[in-house]
């Protein structure tokens with residue numbers, strides 16, 4: 001995703017010797033004069049105002065500071081020799097940079113409460129205006145170890161066991177209802193069949209798609225601009241809307257942070273409703289009978305019509321000891337079910353017939 005630079009913010013660091021907060025571009029403590037340590041990271045400043053000072057912006061663009069290999073003093077990213085000892089910086093280590101240090105917000109920073117006298121100080125204050133105590137960020141305490149995961153209480157285990165048992169019961173019940181059968185001797189008391197053929201004609205059907213995906217012969221109804229794709233650059237031919245994420249600050253390793261924002265373009269396109277002619281079932285020709293000689297219905301097609309799908313159903317009714325059972329069969333088996341013939345029916349738990357065979 002393309003990134004944009006919105007500007008630069010000065011970071012800060014806390015003197016390890018006297019706990020005074022210092023501006024990022026000043027590499028020695030303004031209170032005690034101690035230099036920032038080579039391994040010390042800059043912190044996100046509570047004041048996130050974008051820097052206007054051209055000189056500071058110039059410094060931000062010089063890249064990460066170089067730590068002098070001889071005296072450990074921080075030098076500007078483009079320095080060749082150490083400003084403090086004059087040593088050659090070509091073998092000097094660059095300060096770590098590039099980390100995202102958090103979201104950027106230009107809302108006014110919260111006041112800092114002095115831990116000693118409770119006075120509210122401005123966010124950028126180094127020392128308390130009332131008692132003079134340094135207001136640097138305290139050294140982070142190690143977080144307490146996470147509590148070990150509690151064992152599942154006994155009641156929960158019982159619940160799980162009951163749940164599994166219930167599930168087994170339901171599965172068993174379903175199995176018995178559908179697959180456990182008893183044999184019943186039945187006599188064919190009725191047969192019925194139905195065969196049908198669809199009649200299709202081309203009719204207008206309403207659909208929706210992107211304009212460039214609509215078939216040539218379609219009739220376009222209503223179009224509306226909608227976002228279709230995202231790109232890293234605007235599309236000169238289409239409406240392109242820029243969409244940016246939350247700005248964030250990136251540590252430049254030189255006491256400044258860069259405020260960046262990831263943006264992309266939402267490209268709009270026309271989405272239209274349209275109608276096309278499609279083969280649609282407009283009628284069904286049906287033939288029915290109560291005998292063992294099924295046939296397909298006669299279909300007479302008008303101009304612009306064609307035959308559609310075929311459907312067939314065959315049903316046999318058995319009576320056994322005053323009860324009736326319905327059995328659905330297919331065209332090849334149907335011819336065997338002479339009225340009055342005797343069959344052994346496998347009847348399941350809900351009265352359905354799973355299979356039949358001639359009774360001996």
Ligand SMILES: [Zn+2]
Nearest residue numbers: 015018029032
């Ligand atoms: Zn200090």
Ligand SMILES: [Zn+2]
Nearest residue numbers: 068071082085
């Ligand atoms: Zn040096």
Ligand SMILES: [Zn+2]
Nearest residue numbers: 114117128131
């Ligand atoms: Zn104070």
